[in-house]
Amino acid sequence: MRKPILYGADYSVYVRASRLALHEKGVEYDLVPVDVFAEVGAPPSYFARQPFGRIPAFEHDGFQLYETGAITRYIDEAFDGPKLQPVSPRARARVNQMISIADGYIYPTLVWGIYVEGVSKPQRGEPSDEKRLAASLSRAPIILKALADLMGDGPWLGGASLTLADLHVAPMIDYFAQAPESLPMLDRHANLKAWWSRTEERASMRQTQPAG
Ligand SMILES: N[C@@H](CCC(=O)N[C@@H](CS)C(=O)NCC(=O)O)C(=O)O
Incomplete structure (x- = not known):
């Protein structure tokens, strides 16, 4: 092959x-x-x-x-290798739910609304859409709470082992974490904060770091 x-x-x-x-x-x-x-x-x-x-x-x-x-x-x-999706219908549904949350809410709000408007555009000397940034900052806590509630004790978003939920959400949180406002927001959720520390350290995350 x-x-x-x-x-x-x-x-x-x-x-x-x-x-x-x-x-x-x-x-x-x-x-x-x-x-x-x-x-x-x-x-x-x-x-x-x-x-x-x-x-x-x-x-x-x-x-x-x-x-x-x-x-x-x-x-x-x-492909062979560790399974990245749970077998049980409910655990699998949770993983799919989080992937959908990533697409529907995390990507437009935390990546485009906060990282692009609040970090990337100012770095490039471009004007930010302040209205979009403010709306996204007020929406972000709802998203983080939803993730924290769904992940429960973790240690991974989908439960005891790493799943596709972690792999879809992590690249988005990596951009969001570059916004100064992200730190106090993540601090409010000990489980999510610990998840992020654990996740950003993974070899796969380091190996796929954007060159910048
Ligand atoms: N639904 C697509 C979304 C992919 C997507 O939006 N990719 C972004 C980059 S992160 C893109 O290609 N954007 C180009 C554009 O918006 O024109 C998927 O799941 O693959």
């Missing part, structure tokens, strides 16, 4: 979630650069792999796939 190929850029939280799954499973892969935020955008040929022009896209032995949730589940199921 040939090595799987992931198309995307290391700065993308969705590309990183897919890479984390590959690293945690111990799967060798090739990362083919596609920069969707380049001035010229993604190359026209990329739209044949991902018609919406988003990253990542994935290919394994001729099987093409896009949408990160489908990619990470495929990686978990198609």
Whole structure:
């Protein structure tokens, strides 16, 4: 079998979630650069792999796939290595619930609303959307509480072992944690704070750190 190929850029939280799954499973892969935020955008040929022009896209032995949730589940199921999804219907539902929370709430609010508006744009000398930043800062505690409530005693978001929930949420929290406002917010949830310390130390997180 040939090595799987992931198309995307290391700065993308969705590309990183897919890479984390590959690293945690111990799967060798090739990362083919596609920069969707380049001035010229993604190359026209990329739209044949991902018609919406988003990253990542994935290919394994001729099987093409896009949408990160489908990619990470495929990686978990198609390759040997530690299982990243629980077997019991309820535990699996919790993991899927957290992945959905990541897509629906964490990504727009903590990544775009807080990191991009509050950290990245000022660093690049671009004006921030102050209204969006303020709205996101007031929404963030609801998101963090939901995660903390769902994870319970952990130590991982999905319970006793590392799952895809951790791998989808961690790249987003890594950006959010760069905002000064994130620290007091995380301090309010001892379980989530301990989870983040544990997660950011993982070899897979270090190996997939965006080059910056
Ligand atoms: N639903 C897609 C979302 C992927 C996504 O939004 N990727 C971002 C980078 S983190 C992107 O490609 N953005 C380009 C754009 O918004 O034009 C998935 O799950 O793969």
